[in-house]
Amino acid sequence: MQYSIGIAIKKANNALARDSDHFAKTLGLTGTQISTINYIADHEAQQDIFQRDLEHEFNIRKATASSLVTTMVANDLLLRVPAKDDARYKRLLLTPKARQLAQGIEAFFENSERRMLDLLGGEFQATYQRLNQISQAFTATNTQAPADED
Numbered sequence: 001m002q003y004s005i006g007i008a009i010k011k012a013n014n015a016l017a018r019d020s021d022h023f024a025k026t027l028g029l030t031g032t033q034i035s036t037i038n039y040i041a042d043h044e045a046q047q048d049i050f051q052r053d054l055e056h057e058f059n060i061r062k063a064t065a066s067s068l069v070t071t072m073v074a075n076d077l078l079l080r081v082p083a084k085d086d087a088r089y090k091r092l093l094l095t096p097k098a099r100q101l102a103q104g105i106e107a108f109f110e111n112s113e114r115r116m117l118d119l120l121g122g123e124f125q126a127t128y129q130r131l132n133q134i135s136q137a138f139t140a141t142n143t144q145a146p147a148d149e150d
Contacts, residue, residue: 009131009134016112017031020034020035020112023108027101027104027105029077029101032058032068033068033071033072033075033077034101034105035058036054036058036068036072036078037077037094037098037101037102037105038102038105038106038109039053039054039057039058040078040092040093040094040098041094041098041102041105041106044093048083048084048091049091049092050083050089050091050092051065051069051090051092052065053092054068054069054092059135059139069092072098076095076098077094077097077098078092078094078095078098079092079093079094080092081093
């Protein structure tokens with residue numbers, strides 16, 4: 001097979017991750033931390049954000065999300081606050097320190113999106129939809145229980 005879409009997606013993902021990590025390093029953060037700050041800043045006005053939202057948004061496991069949140073709380077980037085309806089659940093809020101960084105982080109991600117839009121041109125929407133379909137299909141495949149072997 002001369003072309004592999006899987007390898008091309010992996011290479012593109014690695015390039016984006018490196019670019020994000022490079023920018024994050026200038027702030028003393030990781031790529032995942034700036035993505036988390038950006039996600040919470042973008043969504044907190046419309047809804048409460050919980051750890052499970054990070055798991056779903058970034059397609060990460062519960063343990064990974066827990067470690068991320070714990071580190072960000074320790075680094076004064078996030079606060080865990082009891083939910084209004086059920087104190088067992090903890091909402092995630094940005095600290096003033098994270099809020100100061102959020103505008104620059106948003107500008108970074110907007111610039112990255114603009115660069116991708118320029119590269120894909122009229123194919124942007126179709127590419128976005130197909131990549132989401134791939135993500136959903138392969139996520140569904142990995143979450144199905146294995147068949148019983150008799």
